[in-house]
Amino acid sequence: MKRETFDVFVCVDCGLQLANGEVENPDPHWQGFDHDNRWDGYIVVNWDSDKDHDFSWSHCEGCGSTLGGTRMHCVAWEVEYVR
Numbered sequence: 001m002k003r004e005t006f007d008v009f010v011c012v013d014c015g016l017q018l019a020n021g022e023v024e025n026p027d028p029h030w031q032g033f034d035h036d037n038r039w040d041g042y043i044v045v046n047w048d049s050d051k052d053h054d055f056s057w058s059h060c061e062g063c064g065s066t067l068g069g070t071r072m073h074c075v076a077w078e079v080e081y082v083r
Contacts, residue, residue, distance in 0.1 A: 044074050056070070
C-alpha cells in the first residue's frame with residue numbers, strides 16, 4: 001500500500017533534532033520539535049537539501065517558530081500502528 005507523503009519545512013534546530021536526535025547549542029528561544037502535539041502519528045525525516053529555503057519568514061512546521069531563517073526540507077507520512 002502506498003502512503004501519501006507531504007513536504008514539511010523546518011528550522012535548522014528542528015532539522016538537526018530530526019537528523020541527529022539532539023541539538024548542540026540551539027537557539028535560546030527554541031522549544032523543540034513538537035512530536036507530541038503537532039506530529040503525533042507521523043514520521044518526519046530530513047529529505048532533499050536541494051529543496052531547502054536559504055531564508056524564509058514562513059513559520060517552522062516542526063516547532064512553530066516565526067523567526068526568519070533557513071527552512072530545511074523534510075517529508076512526513078502517517079504511521080499505521082499494528083496491534
